[in-house]
Amino acid sequence: MIRDITIGQYYPINSPVHKLDPRTKILLTFAYIIALFFVDTVWGYLGVFLALALAIKVSKVPVKYMLKGLKSIVVILLFTVVLNVFFTTGEHTIVDWGFIRITWEGIFFALEMGTRLILLIVGSSLLTLTTSPIQLTDGIESLLMPFTKIHVPAHEIAMMMSISLRFIPILLEETDKIMKAQTARGADFESGNIMQRAKAMIPIMVPLFISAFRRAEDLAMAMEARCYQGGAGRTRMNKLEYHKGDFLAFGFGVLYIVMCIVL
């Protein structure tokens, strides 16, 4: 089930966007998100939409694949929209049943929220769709480097992210295995009230934690055996470098921000 969520999962193809330096993509994604919150006109949203559409087109990621990812969050999206419809106060009332009041302002605001959310999610998922996890962590590490002066543990954060990415699939598989093993011992995870179900999870959680700790211990030992002593004095096989495409992308980024402010 958990594995069905494809939102933002790296889509390995070759495109100009895939080839960009991860730092470029991270910075542009930030710029995109921040600028999105300054937009409040229909023209503005149209501009953002066109910019995003252009980026998707260049990235060659099939639109269908992206929309399939959105499916998993449709419920959250609808929930947000509906809440906004009901809880926004305004003057132009459409329906008034005493405790429920729907206003034109509410509907507009809800639609705006929905649009903004979709643009936000699709835009940021484009980053992870076109950047492999390892590039992403490299990019974050490199961008955080200046902050090590104020004691931000840039290398450690990146290392933690990378290790999580490595072990999440392993632990998912392990969960599956333990669940099956306990089912074979007559465990029942599907019936009973909330308390009973929570209790039924203990025989899964305990072995899973023990296993995770054991793996962490093993991994720490293996890393030290390979002379890992933290970030100091380390070199990297693949150094990040900006290329022509990155400068071009930054150019588009500036244009985009100007557009967002003007519209």
Add this chain to the structure above:
Amino acid sequence: MKNIVEAKDLTFEYLIHDDQGKVEDTIIALDHINVTIKEGEFVAVLGHNGSGKSTFAKHLNGILSPKSGMLWVNNIDLSNGEHIWEVRKDVGMVFQNPDNQIVATIVEEDVAFGPENLGVEPSEIRKRVDEAIHTVEMDDYKRVSPNQLSGGQKQRIAIAGVIAMQPKCIIFDESTAMLDPIGRSQVMKTMQKLNKEQGITIIHITHYMQEAILADRIIVIDEGKVLLSGSPKEVFKNVEEIRRIGLDVPDSTYLIYLLRQKGYDLDPTLLTTKEVVDAIWQLKSNN
């Protein structure tokens, strides 16, 4: 030839604590062990689970430090738990669980991890990584996620990660225990290749006697002591002693043993299928 490992009266204890944190019991894992291993040797360390063989291995690159006694590895004194980082540059280790020793999400990034830690130049790392992956015959899997590999393939990646650090000696701490027969034979082949072609000292901790046969020398550890040491032929002829401590001898050796029990005159050090077949054939022809 130079000694790469020299252990004199090496002793190690585990303390068992009770609920209040008081020492309840002391378990002597290594009991005055004396071992020397020469550069370029292929040594198998045999022992049953809990014999102390793995504890011994973990001393050789400073994961554990001796309680008493002397330990020199690659001319570095490890007796006091100091200098461990110097030793680790030259003595690599491959562990038991293939999953729990791969750090990166892409094969070649993982192989690069060791040299990166040593501060090697990027272009040199690239070269070493490519060579190491080629040595373990995983060239087609450079950009693949380790999660897509079989156990034997993962272990070969772990080996490549160690080779890329250009060590003099590699310790395999029960690295074949969790593999299927195909994975095991792949890893054994890689070990032999490293030993023969690159002269790397191999110390292989195992309880599979089929694997120990491939070594130049076998050290049998039991109850924290060195029980036997010598060539596979010399060691496996002690059929009763080896079986008494819960280990097996090769089927060929055991067959000879059974025939000798019945009074047939056969050389107890026979080991390979061919040797055994020839000897029995000889016996028949003599009749």
Add this chain to the structure above:
Amino acid sequence: MAIKIKQLTHIYNEGTPFEKVALHDVNLHIKDGSFLGIIGHTGSGKSTLIQMFNGLLKPTRGEVYVKGINIHEDGVDKKHIRQSVGLVFQYPEYQLFEMTVYDDVAYGPKNLGLEGDALKERIESSLKAVGLDEEFWQKSPFELSGGQKRRVAIAGVLAMNPDILILDEPTAGLDPKGREELFSQLKEMHETRHLTIVLISHSMEDVARYVEELIVLYRGEIAFKGDTREVFKHRERLEEIGLGVPQIRHIMDALKEKGMLVDTDVLTVEEAASKLIACLEKEVNNA
């Protein structure tokens, strides 16, 4: 008939790019009271097959009958099937979770609604069957050695009082003595409790020594099934599919090829020795 499988096909991720046929048109009967081994490569479908036996997996096509009941028919109580077919996964010690050995073994029978003396009796007899004496019962399972943990996990399944016990590589990672002990305990359960036992193994020597019948899986299909002795007669084909025969057969076959008139159909070294002796003595008498 304990288990019957009819035209079973299983496909993982059907209709996606990751589609993989794990089992293809498998037909199988497991008789009551058999001691059956399943051998095959990693990926040959062994693990998928045993998960069919107790309904943990639902086949893409085909039927599974346990003691005459089609287990995927509506209204069949899955809990009852899982009680009747006990399944021990690979490295089962990783499922232990309780504070004491005793409580952990109690988990299964408690899920079945057992309590009081009946529960107590179940737990104690299961622990005894795997050779764990009272001194272990109140210990934390995490203090035990690997082999002991494994036996606690097996006792946990035995306590469900299954008619059929299925084990996926029960001796993986154990040393020769641990393997031998576990196999003899299984054999004893088979004999005294009339338990039907099905086990997956990677060791030709172990299956030759202990199991009565053999199923050979290759690429999701049954390559051979039958009496262990019969199956191992197909040395050539078994080697083709990368499995082979017990080591001792190589010696016997080589002797026969040289011209010795010996019966090569042997399963254990002891058997080989006695057949060789018979052959050698005949020579003496003839001469």
